Structure formats: C-alpha cells, structure tokens
Amino acid sequence: MKVDDTDMKPFIVHRGKIAVLDWADVNTDLIIPARYLKRIERIGYGPLLFADKKYVPGGSPAIDAPESHGALNAEFPLNRAEFQGATVLLVGKNFGCGSSREHAVWAIAQAGYRVVIAPGKNEGFADIFEGNALNNGLLVIEVPEADWKRLADAGQVGGVEATVDLKTQTIVVHDGRVPEPKVAFEIPDVQRKRLLQGLDTISETLQYESDIARYEQAAPSWLNAASA
Amino acid sequence: MPETLFQKVWNRHVLSTTDEATLLYIDRHLVHEVTSPQAFDGLRLAGRKVRRKDLTFATIDHNVPTDDQLDIRDALSRRQIETLRANCLEFGVTLYDIQSGHQGIVHVIGPELGLTLPGTTIVCGDSHTSTHGAFGALAFGIGTSEVEHVMATQTLWQGRRPRSLGVEVTGTLPDGLEPKDVILAVIRAIGTGGGTGSVIEYYGPAIRALSMEGRMTVCNMSIEAGARAGLIAADDVTFEYLARKDRPFAPKGKAFDDAVADWKALATDPDAVHDAHVTIDASKLVPQVTWGTNPAMTVDADGRVPTLGELPPALRDEAARAFEYMGLTPGTPIAEIPIDVVFIGSCTNGRIEDLRAAAHVFKGRHVAPGVRALVVPGSEQVRSQAHAEGLDQVFIDAGAEWRQAGCSMCLAMNPDRLQPGQRAASTSNRNFEGRQGPGGRTHLLSPSMAAAAAVTGRFTDVRKLLAR
Numbered sequence: 274m275k276v277d278d279t280d281m282k283p284f285i286v287h288r289g290k291i292a293v294l295d296w297a298d299v300n301t302d303l304i305i306p307a308r309y310l311k312r313i314e315r316i317g318y319g320p321l322l323f324a325d326k327k328y329v330p331g332g333s334p335a336i337d338a339p340e341s342h343g344a345l346n347a348e349f350p351l352n353r354a355e356f357q358g359a360t361v362l363l364v365g366k367n368f369g370c371g372s373s374r375e376h377a378v379w380a381i382a383q384a385g386y387r388v389v390i391a392p393g394k395n396e397g398f399a400d401i402f403e404g405n406a407l408n409n410g411l412l413v414i415e416v417p418e419a420d421w422k423r424l425a426d427a428g429q430v431g432g433v434e435a436t437v438d439l440k441t442q443t444i445v446v447h448d449g450r451v452p453e454p455k456v457a458f459e460i461p462d463v464q465r466k467r468l469l470q471g472l473d474t475i476s477e478t479l480q481y482e483s484d485i486a487r488y489e490q491a492a493p494s495w496l497n498a499a500s501a
Numbered sequence: 502m503p504e505t506l507f508q509k510v511w512n513r514h515v516l517s518t519t520d521e522a523t524l525l526y527i528d529r530h531l532v533h534e535v536t537s538p539q540a541f542d543g544l545r546l547a548g549r550k551v552r553r554k555d556l557t558f559a560t561i562d563h564n565v566p567t568d569d570q571l572d573i574r575d576a577l578s579r580r581q582i583e584t585l586r587a588n589c590l591e592f593g594v595t596l597y598d599i600q601s602g603h604q605g606i607v608h609v610i611g612p613e614l615g616l617t618l619p620g621t622t623i624v625c626g627d628s629h630t631s632t633h634g635a636f637g638a639l640a641f642g643i644g645t646s647e648v649e650h651v652m653a654t655q656t657l658w659q660g661r662r663p664r665s666l667g668v669e670v671t672g673t674l675p676d677g678l679e680p681k682d683v684i685l686a687v688i689r690a691i692g693t694g695g696g697t698g699s700v701i702e703y704y705g706p707a708i709r710a711l712s713m714e715g716r717m718t719v720c721n722m723s724i725e726a727g728a729r730a731g732l733i734a735a736d737d738v739t740f741e742y743l744a745r746k747d748r749p750f751a752p753k754g755k756a757f758d759d760a761v762a763d764w765k766a767l768a769t770d771p772d773a774v775h776d777a778h779v780t781i782d783a784s785k786l787v788p789q790v791t792w793g794t795n796p797a798m799t800v801d802a803d804g805r806v807p808t809l810g811e812l813p814p815a816l817r818d819e820a821a822r823a824f825e826y827m828g829l830t831p832g833t834p835i836a837e838i839p840i841d842v843v844f845i846g847s848c849t850n851g852r853i854e855d856l857r858a859a860a861h862v863f864k865g866r867h868v869a870p871g872v873r874a875l876v877v878p879g880s881e882q883v884r885s886q887a888h889a890e891g892l893d894q895v896f897i898d899a900g901a902e903w904r905q906a907g908c909s910m911c912l913a914m915n916p917d918r919l920q921p922g923q924r925a926a927s928t929s930n931r932n933f934e935g936r937q938g939p940g941g942r943t944h945l946l947s948p949s950m951a952a953a954a955a956v957t958g959r960f961t962d963v964r965k966l967l968a969r
Contacts (some may be wrong), residue, residue, distance in 0.1 A: 477546070
C-alpha cells in the first residue's frame with residue numbers, strides 16, 4: 274500500500290479563488306526550468322512554479338533549497354496580491370507545450386492549484402501535459418473561447434471564487450452577480466471516473482495481465498530485443 | 502477499410518479499447534536519468550518490478566558534462582546519475598553508462614543500437630521520443646507516472662485515438678538546405694499547437710530523399726508543432742540502416758528478412774485519408790531561422806524580424822513579449838543580428854550527417870572573433886565516427902570546441918549553458934525563454950547555418966558561403 278503525499282486525491286467538487294495567466298503557448302520550461310529537474314524527489318516543487326518569472330532576475334530558488342528565494346517580480350501576473358491563495362488557474366491556449374516533464378504538473382499542484390482552465394476544444398492543453406495532469410488528479414478543463422473569456426474577465430477582478438463540480442461538469446463563478454455566471458464543460462467518462470475515484474492506474478491495468486501475456490506470446494521473435 | 506501507417510501501428514498494439522480509452526502494448530521503453538527516479542521510487546514503494554527489463558534500456562545524457570564526462574562537479578547532477586545507476590542495478594535494467602562506447606542522447610543511441618524498429622511502439626520520459634518515428638515506429642514522450650506504469654505493465658493507456666495529420670513535402674530540397682529547414686518550415690506553417698491531438702505522417706518525394714538521420718531530425722521536432730508523434734513509412738533507406746553490422750539489437754538473417762516483409766506492409770494504404778493535410782514545396786524553401794520564443798516564430802534567413810502589424814492579432818501579445826525577451830527591434834533584418842555562441846548538437850542535430858554538414862562549412866574557415874562555438878556529438882558512436890572521418894580536426898582547426906557526447910547546451914541541465922543576455926545560434930529544438938540558461942536568447946537553425954553563423958559572427962545564408 275502506497276501512502277505518501279503523491280497519492281492521487283479524488284476530485285469531486287472544489288471551490289477556490291481564481292487566478293489568471295492570459296498568455297498563449299506557455300511551455301513546461303517556463304512552468305519549471307530544467308535545472309530543477311535535477312531533483313530526484315516528487316515533492317517540493319510548489320515554490321519552483323514559474324521560477325524564472327515569479328522572482329526578480331537572479332532571485333529564483335536554489336535547486337536544493339526551494340523555499341529560499343529573492344524578491345518577487347511585481348510584473349508577473351500570478352504575483353498580484355488578489356491572486357494569492359488561488360486554486361483555480363485560467364491559462365491561455367496550448368498550455369504545457371514542449372517538454373514532457375511531469376514536474377510541471379507537480380509544481381502547479383504543489384503550489385496549491387486544483388483546476389486549470391484553458392480556451393479552445395483540443396487547443397487548450399498540450400497532449401502530454403494533459404495526460405500528466407490526469408495522472409496527478411489535477412483537473413484540466415477546455416472550454417469554448419467565449420466561455421473562457423467570461424471566466425477570465427470575472428477572475429481578473431481579483432479575489433473572485435469559483436466552484437468547479439466534476440459530477441455536474443459545471444463551473445460557477447461567485448462574483449456577486451445574480452444569477453451567478455455558469456459554464457458547462459465536458460470530460461470523457463473514463464477520465465472523469467478516474468478523477469472522481471482517485472484510482473491507481475497500475476493496479477487497474479494489472480487486471481489485464483492475461484491480455485498482456487497473450488500479446489507477448491504472439492509477438493514475432495524479432496520484437497524481442499536480443500543483442501547479436 | 503484503408504488505413505494510415507499510424508492507424509496500422511496503433512491497431513497492432515491495442516490490448517483493450519473503447520471509444521474513450523485504449524490500452525497499448527509498448528515494445529521498447531527508453532529511460533534516462535532525469536524523468537525516471539520518481540518512477541523507480543514508485544515501483545519500490547508498491548513492491549513492483551520492471552515487467553520486461555529486456556525491453557527497457559537506459560542511458561545518461563541530460564546531466565553529463567561534455568568537456569570531461571567523468572568530472573561531474575555538480576552534486577545534484579552526480580546524485581541523479583548515481584540514482585539511475587543504482588536503480589538499473591536493482592531492477593535489472595541495461596544501462597549504457599558514460600564511456601561504455603554506446604552512451605549518448607537517448608534518441609541518438611536507440612536507433613544506433615537497432616532498438617528502434619519499424620512498426621513498434623516506443624516510449625520514453627522525454628518529448629523528443631518522436632524522433633524514432635523516422636523508422637515507421639509509433640514513438641512518443643510520456644510523463645514520469647507513465648514511465649512507472651510502463652515499467653510495471655509494459656503497457657500504456659491512451660485516450661481517444663489521435664487524429665492523423667498528413668504532411669506532404671514535395672519537390673527537391675535545394676543545395677545548402679537541410680532537413681532542419683524542412684521541419685522549421687512545417688512548424689512555421691501549422692503553428693506551435695497545430696499538431697495538438699494529432700500524429701503527423703510525413704511523406705512525399707522530399708521525405709523519401711532524406712537519409713535516416715535527416716528523417717530523424719524531421720520527426721524529432723514533431724512535438725514542437727504539438728504533435729504527439731511523427732512517422733515516416735519505412736523503405737529501403739530504413740532497411741539498409743538496420744541491416745548494418747553495428748546495429749546489435751536489429752534482427753539478423755532470416756529474422757531480418759521476415760521482419761522486412763512485415764515492415765513493407767506498414768505503409769499508408771493508397772486510398773486511406775488523413776484527418777487533415779498540409780503540403781510544403783521543398784524546392785521553394787530557403788534556410789530558416791527562428792527569431793522568437795517558440796519554434797513557429799520562424800522566418801527566412803534573408804528575411805526580417807516581423808513587426809506587430811504583420812502578425813495576426815491573436816499572435817501579437819506573445820510576439821511583443823518575445824521581442825522584449827529576445828532583445829530585438831521589430832523589422833530588423835535577420836542577417837544583421839550578431840551572435841555570441843553557436844551550439845551544434847542535440848537529439849535534433851547531433852548525428853554524423855549533421856556534423857558532416859557543419860564541417861563542410863567550417864573547413865578552411867575560422868570561428869569569428871568573440872564567438873564561442875561548441876560541437877557536441879549526440880553519442881559516443883557519433884564521436885568515434887567523426888574521429889574516423891577527421892571531422893574533429895576540422896572543428897578544432899576552425900577554432901570550435903569539440904566535445905564529448907550529451908544533451909549539452911540544449912537545455913541548461915549541465916555546465917554548458919548561456920549567460921543572461923547571450924545570443925545563440927543553435928541546432929537544438931527549443932527557443933523557449935531560458936531554455937539554454939536563464940536570460941539566454943536562442944535562435945534555431947540547421948547545422949550548416951549554425952556553422953555559417955559561427956564563422957561570420959552573425960546569421961548568414963550558408964549558400965552565400967558555399968557558392969564562393
């Protein structure tokens with residue numbers, strides 16, 4: 274039985290503050306620079322999120338001391354006072370492009386975010402990032418651009434909360450308006466079930482052992498990597 | 502029903518499928534020191550083993566110093582490398598360690614060892630795994646949780662089957678142009694997210710005319726267009742590459758003949774249709790250079806940095822941030838931009854043909870004053886081959902640094918990196934902010950264009966040098 278901080282938490286419904294980073298094509302090098310990938314741990318990445326943007330030049334944390342850092346860069350949108358403590362992150366198109374590093378998802382999740390919302394069906398998130406997020410119980414949602422804009426406009430005010438409900442697949446913004454702005458989203462059923470239950474994928478897959486073994490027995494000999 | 506190459510390879514590996522999720526068998530798992538320690542930890546915590554250690558191969562590439570591979574001064578790099586060694590020993594995984602004769606960038610050594618074969622599924626905790634698609638393999642990068650999953654089960658869950666994007670490259674690539682120019686032109690055409698949710702198949706006469714090294718360069722950067730993978734159907738060029746004596750894991754004798762018969766069936770059926778389609782005319786291309794902070798921000802070598810007004814409104818915000826980061830005035834001619842550092846190497850352009858192309862330009866010329874040029878072979882084998890051909894001496898005579906094998910200045914995880922504000926002409930794959938070091942400015946181009954930049958101190962259309 275695996276019990277540690279990296280266990281996938283089920284995601285059912287979450288209410289939290291919105292932060293907005295309205296930049297397109299944010300790559301995983303920007304989310305977490307490669308030098309921090311020298312760490313062999315799975316935790317401690319929260320303070321390293323956007324390390325080369327979050328702090329003034331030269332102020333990013335030392336690799337082996339993530340909690341020590343220089344002054345914050347006042348121009349970086351996520352450093353706005355009203356966004357502190359946010360758990361729902363709105364980002365631009367093609368978020369998480371580039372490197373496959375799962376450290377990007379670890380950094381976002383460990384910085385406290387539970388949900389990331391991007392605009393455009395099949396355009397919001399890079400493929401590998403999306404898979405990594407799912408494997409860590411970080412809910413990534415693509416909504417139509419007009420809906421994203423409504424959410425972002427509400428979030429830009431600062432300090433506004435939203436409720437993201439994976440059961441009903443809706444986002445409700447609590448910004449004082451009546452009725453409260455509401456946006457629907459869709460997550461494929463298989464992924465939704467996994468997120469709702471926080472399943473351990475490996476145990477699940479091991480139930481396919483007979484299919485795996487059958488495939489291996491039928492494989493042509495040249496597939497078995499034997500050195501000559 | 503007619504099928505594309507990608508669909509054929511995918512279908513062969515399906516263990517279980519519904520509309521929304523498919524379990525794929527994985528034929529080869531490549532491992533490196535950066536994205537594997539947490540996966541091995543996960544196995545250990547759960548008391549699991551590596552299911553097919555005979556299909557799992559590791560090497561050390563990202564952290565390796567390339568001036569002296571054995572002198573790893575950075576304590577965290579050393580710890581990461583030693584962790585991989587200990588994990589490989591504990592779990593029984595073959596490791597091609599530093600100075601084993603086969604160490605190198607994981608995407609350079611897989612093909613060299615004959616591990617990369619047509620029709621196979623290949624994964625690695627590294628987005629440039631798309632490189633192996635050059636052999637007609639379905640190869641893609643995965644995260645560390647998936648690395649652990651493949652280690653434990655030799656399988657991987659995928660969502661809906663990706664769409665198929667056909668990229669046809671017609672015509673003949675002009676002299677002085679390289680496969681890098683082709684792929685930069687493709688990314689420029691479809692955008693940095695243009696391939697998201699898709700697998701690209703490259704075809705057409707200009708692709709057929711490429712060597713395996715060239716095809717690897719093209720497939721390598723599929724991920725820079727957002728595509729999970731890029732494939733090229735295997736042909737005689739592929740079979741000749743795999744038939745060479747120095748491919749220890751490729752099938753031999755009758756097994757090879759059987760395999761080739763099978764591989765020949767793995768081409769897109771004549772009436773199969775890709776979900777989307779793009780055509781590029783290679784004969785009209787000129788050398789490409791990136792100006793900005795993603796690989797689609799590319800212009801012709803004789804062009805200019807764009808102005809905001811020339812760009813579609815949706816791209817202007819990002820371009821404005823790129824001008825600032827890159828320290829460039831919109832409208833500046835590319836040929837007027839001076840450079841500080843030249844990097845020739847990486848999983849994109851660290852193979853023997855890339856070094857030959859660079860050496861062809863360096864021969865009889867010298868690196869410009871004030872410019873630092875690094876030439877870094879992608880593997881120990883590439884390095885030996887370059888020695889055998891005397892390329893090392895060409896680089897040294899030209900005043901370039903001839904290095905040992907590793908990822909080097911592609912990603913700033915080892916001592917090779919840019920200083921803040923330095924501008925590099927680089928044959929690597931990503932011009933992202935800080936990719937080659939915090940504050941470093943990266944322009945991507947081909948190996949011969951990089952060599953031309955080294956000897957002239959600025960971006961120079963290599964055809965002008967070669968014509969003389």
